[in-house]
Amino acid sequence: MSTKTISVVRDLLATNKQAAAAIRQELRSRGILCVNLLSSPGSGKTTLLESLSGRFKDRYRMAVIEGDIETERDAERIRAKGIPAWQITTGGACHLEAKMVGKVLGEVPAAIDFLFIENVGNLVCPASYDLGEEIRCVLLSSPEGDDKPAKYPQAFLSADCLILTKSDLFPHLPFDPAKAAAEALAIKPGLRVFTVSALRGEGMDALAAYFVEALARLRSAGA
Amino acid sequence: MHELSLVASVFDILEEKAREHGAARVVRVVLKVGVMAGVVPDLLESAFDIYKKGTLAEGARLEVVVVPVRTRCPDCDGEAVREDADFSCAACGSRRIEIVEGRELIVERIELET
Ligand SMILES: Nc1nc2c(ncn2[C@@H]2O[C@H](COP(=O)(O)OP(=O)(O)OP(=O)(O)O)[C@@H](O)[C@H]2O)c(=O)[nH]1
Ligand SMILES: [Mg+2]
Numbered sequence A: 001m002s003t004k005t006i007s008v009v010r011d012l013l014a015t016n017k018q019a020a021a022a023i024r025q026e027l028r029s030r031g032i033l034c035v036n037l038l039s040s041p042g043s044g045k046t047t048l049l050e051s052l053s054g055r056f057k058d059r060y061r062m063a064v065i066e067g068d069i070e071t072e073r074d075a076e077r078i079r080a081k082g083i084p085a086w087q088i089t090t091g092g093a094c095h096l097e098a099k100m101v102g103k104v105l106g107e108v109p110a111a112i113d114f115l116f117i118e119n120v121g122n123l124v125c126p127a128s129y130d131l132g133e134e135i136r137c138v139l140l141s142s143p144e145g146d147d148k149p150a151k152y153p154q155a156f157l158s159a160d161c162l163i164l165t166k167s168d169l170f171p172h173l174p175f176d177p178a179k180a181a182a183e184a185l186a187i188k189p190g191l192r193v194f195t196v197s198a199l200r201g202e203g204m205d206a207l208a209a210y211f212v213e214a215l216a217r218l219r220s221a222g223a
Numbered sequence B: 001m002h003e004l005s006l007v008a009s010v011f012d013i014l015e016e017k018a019r020e021h022g023a024a025r026v027v028r029v030v031l032k033v034g035v036m037a038g039v040v041p042d043l044l045e046s047a048f049d050i051y052k053k054g055t056l057a058e059g060a061r062l063e064v065v066v067v068p069v070r071t072r073c074p075d076c077d078g079e080a081v082r083e084d085a086d087f088s089c090a091a092c093g094s095r096r097i098e099i100v101e102g103r104e105l106i107v108e109r110i111e112l113e114t
């Protein structure tokens, strides 16, 4: 009996990265802009999507993939707005993986403009898993506190866009949006920052315009 | 926390390599884990110890090599090891920093018994 050491050098996330690359390629070829929403539980992801569906109505077609540990609730909220939605229940897993998204992709209608993926509420794990999105948004709600970027750097580092949510509560909370944005920008320069109240609709036009511009860029690059 | 599912991917690789080399047992596994990989080394070790029972790596030792965050500045070519969430260049102040290392999650090498 003898032992030998062999060099392996294999990335544990390689399978996910390959699945994500395939999704990205497919969605680009279909001209669909995919957005992955990341945040702690309750930061307002579903409410944001409900509000966006109102802005896009009759102008852009959107579809939503909802990731939750349990229940169809979020998908039902989106469907109630007349938007096609698929619920992925992870049964305990703390994040969505590209292969889970890949499984429902075939059912997503070809003739849409935006595919939003609401990740499992968790500011840690989803950051490590590429889902094939073009834009990754991190939501930070005012009740969570403005010190979160430095505490959860991976999420902010991997994001393209930061959405400070529940701005209607700013007057009632010790939350400084400028501090939150500055902290996030120190981690990820170039991060686009939006401040919204999905409940009141404030700031939603600018955010919707950002997605529409990104869609136009995606399509002109693919054309 | 998804350490257990990552350990499952480690075992897929162990089985594949053992088969490829005609080995009956895996005795050592070396993982490289970046401090920003989003996993906790202690939890990886616990998950590995739970998972290995009854497998070809039953008696294997897991070694986790923690890789610090190393950045490179495209403006001055300066490299630095980071201990905090401040990603500006210590040499020239540039904020266009690239992360060179510190996010990896890699099975680096294994020791097989043949
Ligand atoms: N005041 C205020 N409350 C909001 C706003 N947006 C969402 N909420 C409330 O915050 C709570 C959570 O909102 P959701 O949209 O369900 O949050 P989520 O991020 O989808 O939550 P999970 O899917 O469970 O992670 C609900 O009670 C919302 O009504 C807002 O702009 N202002
Ligand atoms: Mg939700």
Ligand SMILES: [Zn+2]
Residues within 6 Å of the ligand: A094, A095, A125, A126, B001, B002, B003
């Ligand atoms: Zn996890």
Ligand SMILES: [Zn+2]
Residues within 6 Å of the ligand: B073, B074, B075, B076, B077, B078, B089, B090, B091, B092, B093, B094
């Ligand atoms: Zn520099």
